[in-house]
Amino acid sequence: DVKVTQSSRYLVKRTGEKVFLECVQDMDHENMFWYRQDPGLGLRLIYFSYDVKMKEKGDIPEGYSVSREKKERFSLILESASTNQTSMYLCASRSRRGLVGYTFGSGTRLTVV
Amino acid sequence: AQSVTQPDIHITVSEGASLELRCNYSYGATPYLFWYVQSPGQGLQLLLKYFSGDTLVQGIKGFEAEFKRSQSSFNLRKPSVHWSDAAEYFCAVVPSGGYNKLIFGAGTRLAVHP
Numbered sequence: 001d002v003k004v005t006q007s008s009r010y011l012v013k014r015t016g017e018k019v020f021l022e023c024v025q026d027m028d029h030e031n032m033f034w035y036r037q038d039p040g041l042g043l044r045l046i047y048f049s050y051d052v053k054m055k056e057k058g059d060i061p062e063g064y065s066v067s068r069e070k071k072e073r074f075s076l077i078l079e080s081a082s083t084n085q086t087s088m089y090l091c092a093s094r095s096r097r098g099l100v101g102y103t104f105g106s107g108t109r110l111t112v113v
Numbered sequence: 114a115q116s117v118t119q120p121d122i123h124i125t126v127s128e129g130a131s132l133e134l135r136c137n138y139s140y141g142a143t144p145y146l147f148w149y150v151q152s153p154g155q156g157l158q159l160l161l162k163y164f165s166g167d168t169l170v171q172g173i174k175g176f177e178a179e180f181k182r183s184q185s186s187f188n189l190r191k192p193s194v195h196w197s198d199a200a201e202y203f204c205a206v207v208p209s210g211g212y213n214k215l216i217f218g219a220g221t222r223l224a225v226h227p
Contacts, residue, residue, distance in 0.1 A: 031213050040122070042203060042217040043157075058214070090156065094213060101147065102215055106156040 003027070004093050006105040013112050019078040021108050023091030029103075030096045032074035034058075034066065037088040037107070049074055050096075081112045115140050117206050119218035126194050127226045134189040134221050136204030144206040146187040147215070148178055152200045160202075163187065174198070199225045 007022040025032065030051050035043040035058075045058030047066040055066050063085060067075040074093075078085055091105040118137045126132055138144060146163040161172025168180040178189045187204060204218040 033215070035217075040219055042117075042119075042219040043205075045214060045216070048214065092157075092215070096213075101159045101162055104149075104157040 004091055004103050004105040006089075006091050006108050008108050009106065011108060011110045013078075013081050013110065015082060015112055017078075017081045017112075019081045019110065019112075021076040021078075021089055021091075021110070023074045023076070023093075023105055024072050025074075025093040025103070026072065027093070027095070027103075028071065029093040030071070031094040032068065033092040033094075033102070034064075034074065034076045035090045035092065036060070037090055043090060046076065078110075081110075083112050086110060086112045115208065115216075117204055117216055117218040119202075119204055119221050121221045122219070123222050123224065125224040125226060128196050129193050132189075132191045132194045132198070132223070134202050134204075134223070136187045136189065136218060138185050138187070138204075138206050140185075140206065140208045142209040143180075143182060144208045146178075146180060147205040147207075148172065148176070148187075148189050149203045149205060150174075150200050151203065151220075157203065160189070194223075194225055196225045196227065199223055 004025045013019050033048040034046045037043045044060050049055045049068040065077045089108045092102045094102045116139050148160040149157040160176050161170045163170045163180050170178050201220045201222045203220045205215050
């Protein structure tokens with residue numbers, strides 16, 4: 001089975017800190033995605049990547065950046081964390097080959113205090 | 114605006130009762146369609162997906178969904194709900210030409226009474 005691993009299940013950070021959320025997938029998928037999940041809003045796409053060093057903004061990129069230096073790893077960066085970035089963050093990956101679904105990680109619950 | 118709508122925020126059913134969760138989308142061409150489930154504290158699990166062909170799709174855990182082009186809907190159904198089905202359910206679409214971006218509805222939280 002495809003596995004998408006998010007390095008931290010829970011994180012607590014202070015306002016203004018630089019925060020790194022890491023995501024690793026083990027199936028050589030080209031596409032990787034970062035979402036945030038908030039009650040009543042569902043999942044909203046922050047950034048996605050088609051391949052190494054490729055990235056595209058999603059629907060809510062403000063305050064975030066990403067890095068994809070290796071195919072298996074996709075990092076989400078909060079340059080200066082703010083309290084309104086307290087949320088659940090979910091990473092996903094998908095192969096470009098064929099009509100397959102997306103595989104999600106278990107999520108990182110980030111609290112910014 | 115392009116969107117995915119799940120009109121019901123919360124639904125409560127009795128164990129053994131039938132279930133239908135609604136999903137409508139507002140994209141011009143037929144998108145790829147998905148239903149995911151999220152149990153408390155867990156990640157998202159794919160229940161079923163529709164790409165083309167037969168409009169009635171069977172998924173895991175006894176769920177099915179029907180694509181209705183005329184209504185731009187993809188409703189999820191289960192004939193008899195179990196207590197373990199209590200979770201949050203998300204409808205999602207990849208718009209045709211949407212470069213693989215998966216767009217989610219706001220979710221429906223299902224509670225099951227014994």
